[in-house]
Amino acid sequence: MNMSETLGRWRATILDGGRLSLDGGAMFGSVPRVVWERCIQPDQEHRIPMVTRLLLLEDSESDRVVLIDAGIGDKESSEFRDRFAVTLPQGTGEAPLRRAVRNVGVDPDLVTDLILTHLHFDHVGGATVLDSSGQSVALFPAATHWVQQSNWETGLSPNVREKASYLRQNIEPLEATALEKIDGSGEIMPGISVERVDGHTQGMQTVRIEGGGRVMRYLADLAPTWHHLRAAWTMGYDICAITVVEEKQRMLQAALEEQALLVLEHDSVHAITSVEERDGRIVARKP
Ligand SMILES: [Zn+2]
Numbered sequence: 001m002n003m004s005e006t007l008g009r010w011r012a013t014i015l016d017g018g019r020l021s022l023d024g025g026a027m028f029g030s031v032p033r034v035v036w037e038r039c040i041q042p043d044q045e046h047r048i049p050m051v052t053r054l055l056l057l058e059d060s061e062s063d064r065v066v067l068i069d070a071g072i073g074d075k076e077s078s079e080f081r082d083r084f085a086v087t088l089p090q091g092t093g094e095a096p097l098r099r100a101v102r103n104v105g106v107d108p109d110l111v112t113d114l115i116l117t118h119l120h121f122d123h124v125g126g127a128t129v130l131d132s133s134g135q136s137v138a139l140f141p142a143a144t145h146w147v148q149q150s151n152w153e154t155g156l157s158p159n160v161r162e163k164a165s166y167l168r169q170n171i172e173p174l175e176a177t178a179l180e181k182i183d184g185s186g187e188i189m190p191g192i193s194v195e196r197v198d199g200h201t202q203g204m205q206t207v208r209i210e211g212g213g214r215v216m217r218y219l220a221d222l223a224p225t226w227h228h229l230r231a232a233w234t235m236g237y238d239i240c241a242i243t244v245v246e247e248k249q250r251m252l253q254a255a256l257e258e259q260a261l262l263v264l265e266h267d268s269v270h271a272i273t274s275v276e277e278r279d280g281r282i283v284a285r286k287p
Pocket residue numbers: 118120200201221
C-alpha cells in the first residue's frame with residue numbers, strides 16, 4: 001500500500017529507497033548502548049537496520065514532480081554494499097531510484113526536481129549512475145537539483161572526519177544538471193520551503209511542505225529515527241551535537257505549534273509521526 005498524504009495542491013507519497021545497516025554506536029552518539037539497544041536491536045556486527053525513505057511530491061496545479069533525496073544507488077562495490085548491508089528498491093532493468101518512483105505508480109520520466117537534503121552518500125548516491133563507459137552521470141539530467149551552497153562546497157572538499165561520507169562520484173556529475181545552490185532558508189516552490197541546519201553537517205536542509213492547512217516536514221538527519229526525536233539524542237556522525245540539539249528543539253517547537261506530520265528518513269519501522277506536549281516536554285507520539 002502506498003502511503004500518501006494530500007497537502008493542498010501537493011500529493012506527498014512515501015518511497016522505499018532501499019535499506020542499509022549502520023553501526024548502532026555511531027547512530028546513537030553519546031547514548032549508552034544499554035539504553036539504545038532497547039530501542040533498536042543491533043545485529044552481530046553491532047549494526048542497526050535502517051531504511052532510506054524518500055518523498056515524492058506531485059503538484060496538482062503544474063507538471064512539477066519533486067523527489068526529496070535519492071538513496072544510495074548502485075554505483076558502489078560489493079564490499080561497500082556488504083559493509084552497510086545495502087539492499088536496493090525492488091525491481092530490475094533500470095536504476096534503483098527510477099524503480100523506487102515506478103514502484104508507487106509514477107513514471108520516473110516525469111520527475112522535474114530533486115531536492116537533496118545533503119550530499120552524504122546515503123542521501124545522494126542514487127542521483128547518479130554509471131554509464132556504459134563506467135563514468136558517473138546524473139540519473140535525471142534534465143531535472144533541477146536543489147542543494148545548499150555551503151553543503152556543495154563541503155561535499156567537494158570534505159574535512160577528514162566526513163571524508164568517507166562525501167564521495168566525489170556522487171557529487172561532481174550533478175554540476176552538469178540545472179543545479180540550484182541555495183543560500184539559507186526559504187520558499188523554493190509554492191508551499192515548499194527548505195530550512196538550513198548545520199549541526200549534522202555544514203548546510204543540510206530539511207524540507208517543509210504546507211498546503212490545505214496542513215504541514216509536513218522531512219527531517220533528513222536532524223532526526224533520522226523516531227528515537228532521535230528526543231532533542232538530546234544526537235548521532236556520533238553529527239559534526240556539532242550542541243547545534244543539533246538547538247536546531248532540533250526549534251524544529252520540535254514549530255512542529256508542535258503547526259501539528260506537522262514528520263517524515264523519518266531512516267527509521268525502519270516508523271515512517272511518519274507527530275509530536276505532542278506531555279508534562280511540559282515535547283515528545284514524539286507513538287506511531
Ligand atoms: Zn547525513
